[in-house]
Structures are given as C-alpha cells and as structure tokens.
Amino acid sequence: MPSDAILENHAPLHLLLTVAIRSEIDVIASRLRARQITALCGFGNHEQTRIATAVSELARNACIHASRGSVRFFIGELDGRQAFVVAVDDEGRGSPEDAGRQGGDGRILAVRRLMDSCAIGIGAAGTQIVVAQAFPAQEMELDLGAIDMAMSQLAALPSAVALSDAHHQNNELSDALAALQAKQDELLAVTACLERTNEQVEALNVRLNEKASALVSADRRKDEFLSILSHELRGPLSAVAMAAQLLEKGRDYGVDQGSQGVKLGQLITRQSGHMSRLVEDLLDVSRVSRGLVSLSRTAIDMRDVVGAAVEQHAPAASAKGHAVVQHVPCTPCIVDGDRTRLIQIVANLLGNAIRYTSDGGRIDVSLHLDAHWLLVRVADNGIGIAPGAMAHLFDLYTQAERSSDARNSGLGLGLALVKSLVEAHGGSVEGRSAGAGLGSTFDVRLKLFASG
Numbered sequence: 015m016p017s018d019a020i021l022e023n024h025a026p027l028h029l030l031l032t033v034a035i036r037s038e039i040d041v042i043a044s045r046l047r048a049r050q051i052t053a054l055c056g057f058g059n060h061e062q063t064r065i066a067t068a069v070s071e072l073a074r075n076a077c078i079h080a081s082r083g084s085v086r087f088f089i090g091e092l093d094g095r096q097a098f099v100v101a102v103d104d105e106g107r108g109s110p111e112d113a114g115r116q117g118g119d120g121r122i123l124a125v126r127r128l129m130d131s132c133a134i135g136i137g138a139a140g141t142q143i144v145v146a147q148a149f150p151a152q153e154m155e156l157d158l159g160a161i162d163m164a165m166s167q168l169a170a171l172p173s174a175v176a177l178s179d180a181h182h183q184n185n186e187l188s189d190a191l192a193a194l195q196a197k198q199d200e201l202l203a204v205t206a207c208l209e210r211t212n213e214q215v216e217a218l219n220v221r222l223n224e225k226a227s228a229l230v231s232a233d234r235r236k237d238e239f240l241s242i243l244s245h246e247l248r249g250p251l252s253a254v255a256m257a258a259q260l261l262e263k264g265r266d267y268g269v270d271q272g273s274q275g276v277k278l279g280q281l282i283t284r285q286s287g288h289m290s291r292l293v294e295d296l297l298d299v300s301r302v303s304r305g306l307v308s309l310s311r312t313a314i315d316m317r318d319v320v321g322a323a324v325e326q327h328a329p330a331a332s333a334k335g336h337a338v339v340q341h342v343p344c345t346p347c348i349v350d351g352d353r354t355r356l357i358q359i360v361a362n363l364l365g366n367a368i369r370y371t372s373d374g375g376r377i378d379v380s381l382h383l384d385a386h387w388l389l390v391r392v393a394d395n396g397i398g399i400a401p402g403a404m405a406h407l408f409d410l411y412t413q414a415e416r417s418s419d420a421r422n423s424g425l426g427l428g429l430a431l432v433k434s435l436v437e438a439h440g441g442s443v444e445g446r447s448a449g450a451g452l453g454s455t456f457d458v459r460l461k462l463f464a465s466g
Contacts, residue, residue, distance in 0.1 A: 020135040020144045024090035024099045028158055030165050035076050035083040035104075044085040045070035048100070051087050054164050055098055056150055065098065065147055068128040071121040072102040072143050080106020080140060089158065092131055092146045096155050105140040247289070254282060307438055309352040313463050316347040316356070316388060320379055323360035327368055334373045338364070341380035347388050348463040351439050359435050362428040363392040363456050370454070371396030383462070390458040399447035399454050407445050408433040436460070 021027065030051060033044045048069040052062045069085060076083035083104035090099040122143070126132045131146040149156070324338055331338045349356070360379070367377045371394045382389040399407065408429050429445070436443045441460040447453065 017135060017137055017139070017142065018101070020133045020142060021088075021099070021101050023133070024088070024092060024097065024144070024146055026090065027099065028089040030087040030089060030161065032087075033073075033085045035073050035085060035102075038074075038077065041070055041073040041077060044073040047085075047087065051165070052098060054161060055089070055156060056152060057098070057147075058150070061147070061150070064128045065100075068125045068145055069100055069102070071125055072100070072145070075121050075143075076102055076104035076106075080104035082106075083140070089156065089161070090146065092148050095148045097130070097146045097148045099144065099146045102143045102145075103140060257282070307355075307434070309355060309438060311350050311352060313348050314351050314353050314356060316349055316381055316390065316460070317342045319353065319356045319360055320381065320390070322357050323364050324379060326357070326361050327364050330365070330368050331377070334368060334371070334375070336368055336371060336373075336375050336377055338368075338377045338379065341378060343381060343383060345383070347381050347383060349388055349439075349460045350463045351460065355435050355439070359432050359458060360390060360392070362432050363458070366428055366456075367392055367394040367396060367454070370394070386462055386464075388460045388462050390460065391455060393453065393455040395453040398450045398452040399445065400450050404445070404447070408443070432456075432458075 031047060033047055034040060035044065045066045048066040049062050052065050057065065073083070073085050083102065083106075086101045086103075088099040088101070090097055092099075122132070122134070125143075125145060129145040129147050131144075133144050135142040135144075320340060320342060324340060327338075364377065364379060371377060375395050377392070377394045380391045380393075382391065433443050436458055439460055441458060443456065443458045445454060445456045447455070
C-alpha cells in the first residue's frame with residue numbers, strides 16, 4: 015500500500031467507504047459508489063457526473079498499471095472548506111506523474127480538469143492519486159453520523175448492483191442511439207425530399223428559360239413584321255393619296271366642287287393621311303424596339319420646335335374648336351437635339367391633347383427655363399386619366415381611355431414613342447392628371463445646350 019502522505023493534506027479525514035479494484039466490474043462499482051456518495055453529500059447532478067467520471071478513470075488507470083488496487087472515499091478539507099476526497103491506490107509499478115502531459119496516458123489530465131484538486135504520489139509500493147472536490151456552499155457542515163448510517167446501508171448492497179447499473183447505462187445508450195438513428199432517417203428523408211424539390215425547380219427554370227427565349231424571339235419577329243408591313247403599306251398608301259388628290263382637284267378639270275367625286279377625294283385624303291401617320295408610327299416603334307433610332311444632334315431653339323408642332327396640328331385643333339395657347343419666353347431656349355424628333359415629341363403630346371379634349375377645349379403649350387434644364391409642358395382640360403392607368407401610360411399599345419369617337423382612336427403608340435425619344439435625348443417625361451374629366455398635363459425635361 016502506498017504512503018498516505020499526500021492524503022494527509024486533506025486532514026482531518028473521515029473514511030466513508032473502500033472499494034477493492036480487481037477488474038472492470040470493480041471500476042463500474044467504484045463509479046456507482048462515487049455517484050451515490052456525492053448525492054448523499056448534496057452535490058448536484060452535474061457535479062455527481064464529473065466526480066464519478068474522475069473516479070472511474072482513476073480506477074481504470076489502476077487496473078491498467080497494476081493487477082490490484084483500491085478506491086477510498088473520505089470527507090476531509092480543501093483550503094479550509096469541507097470537501098469530498100478520493101484516494102486511488104495501486105500496488106503495481108505506478109504511473110509517472112507526467113504521463114498525461116507526455117501523451118502516455120490522458121486520463122490524469124482529464125481528471126485534473128474535472129476536480130478541484132489532484133495530487134500524485136509515487137513510491138516503491140505503488141502509486142497514490144488523491145483528488146478532492148469542495149462541497150457545495152451550505153449553511154452548516156454535514157452530519158457525519160447520518161452519512162455513516164447511510165453508508166452502512168450502501169456497503170450492505172451486493173456488488174451485483176454495479177452490473178445492474180452498467181446494464182442500465184447500456185440501455186440508456188441504446189435508446190439514445192435509436193433516437194439518433196431515427197433522427198438520421200428523418201433527415202435523410204427530408205434531404206431526399208429537398209433533392210426532389212430542387213430537381214423540380216431546376217426543371218421549372220429550364221421551362222421558364224425556354225418560354226422566355228420563345229417570347230423574346232416572338233417579340234423580335236413581331237418587330238420585324240411591323241417593319242416589313244409598314245414599308246409594304248407605304249407604296250399603296252402613296253398611290254391612294256395621289257389618286258385622292260386628283261379627285262379632290264377635279265375642279266381643275268371642269269368638275270363641280272360639290273360633286274360626289276370631289277367629296278370622296280377629300281375623304282380618302284383624310285383617311286390616307288391618318289393611315290400614313292399610323293404607318294410612320296409603326297416604323298418608329300420598330301426602330302425604337304430594335305435600337306435603330308439615330309439622332310442628328312445640333313443646337314435647336316425649342317421655341318421654333320413648339321411653333322412647328324402647333325402649326326402642324328392647327329387644322330385638327332381648328333376642326334374641334336380648340337384654343338391652343340403658346341407660352342414661350344423671350345430668351346432663346348437652346349437644347350442639343352434632333353429637330354425632327356423634338357418636333358415629333360411635342361406634336362405627339364399636342365395631338366393627344368387635341369384628340370382627348372372635347373370640342374371647344376383649351377390646350378396650353380409652354381416652355382420654362384430652370385437652371386440647367388428646360389421644361390416643355392402640354393396641358394389640357396380634356397377627359398383626363400384615371401389613377402389606375404397611370405402606371406402603364408407610356409407602355410406600347412396602351413391607351414388610358416378610348417374615345418367614343420372612332421376618329422379619335424389610335425394604336426397607343428404616341429406616348430411610348432415620346433418616352434423613348436425623350437430618353438434618347440437624355441431627358442425625362444412625366445404625365446399626371448387629377449382624375450377622369452379633370453384634364454391632363456405632360457412635362458418633358460431636356461438639358462439646356464452648354465455652349466463652349
């Protein structure tokens with residue numbers, strides 16, 4: 015038996031129980047006794063597990079390094095406090111004190127982390143390892159007599175209890191492993207489900223990409239068709255317009271001005287002019303959609319542009335009895351742009367105002383200089399725009415509201431062209447209305463020309 019010199023550091027000592035170590039069964043028994051005694055001494059479940067683990071590791075260490083040994087449980091002191099003290103003795107060649115640090119045996123290092131105190135003594139008779147754990151804080155010290163009585167009952171229990179505890183632990187481990195296996199099976203099922211869903215999403219993405227490609231192709235073919243159609247219509251329309259002009263000028267050939275032929279010529283002239291404008295709009299839509307709009311930029315006075323647009327629509331405004339009022343400053347309003355396209359912008363806005371304003375309405379076309387920008391405003395007191403239509407006002411083939419008069423219908427191209435042409439000039443366009451029947455206002459902002 016090794017010397018108790020280290021053990022005396024925890025005096026006064028009160029022996030509770032001794033367990034002889036001969037086999038793995040005794041190691042299990044020492045663990046069980048450690049848990050039972052610490053429970054009697056008031057340690058919590060976590061501390062009971064830590065101390066029982068430390069004891070079983072030291073007992074197993076004694077089995078490995080010697081053929082026999084013992085585990086003694088005491089109540090002693092640690093730094094002036096009551097403590098649970100365990101001495102593990104072996105009668106073999108012993109375990110070097112630094113075995114754990116040198117990698118030969120990690121059990122001692124593990125025990126040092128689990129217990130408040132750990133000391134090792136090596137002698138010719140064997141090795142003694144003493145560990146201690148201070149009692150939990152309590153108002154008064156333990157009643158040693160009561161503990162002795164409880165310990166006598168523990169000592170009377172047969173050693174087979176250790177086997178029962180081992181079986182119980184094995185059953186708990188088996189249940190835990192079964193639960194883990196069930197969770198793993200559940201995770202595998204979820205993973206398989208996610209993989210199937212991912213495959214479905216990938217297949218859906220492929221179909222969506224195919225649909226998108228088909229739509230892009232169809233849109234491109236539509237633009238090409240519109241371009242070809244517009245070009246093909248130009249020739250017949252020119253011939254129709256020329257024939258209508260001849261009919262209209264029938265008086266030059268001795269035909270009465272009020273004859274049916276002259277009236278038909280005037281009608282055909284009006285309708286062919288309308289169709290010509292639609293064809294030109296279709297051509298512009300095709301160019302814009304394919305990015306083929308080119309601008310011949312130069313310094314342009316927007317006052318001239320407004321005047322040209324008003325003059326262009328003067329017959330239509332006069333026919334409906336509209337008052338078209340121009341508000342332009344005395345100073346030049348120079349922008350860098352394409353004169354033809356700028357006239358088209360203002361003319362389209364003015365044409366819409368004329369078309370969607372009841373007879374005898376008022377339309378104001380004004381220019382406002384604002385620092386580095388020029389504001390072109392076209393305002394009317396016409397049918398207005400419903401709030402729900404504002405979001406799509408500048409989309410192709412969109413009309414805010416169709417007039418009951420077939421002469422005022424269109425393809426919904428004008429505002430889309432205005433937006434594209436304004437943005438091509440580096441500007442912006444905005445439409446607003448207080449609601450149906452309350453008129454509309456359109457503002458175009460263009461950057462002023464910076465000379466030099």
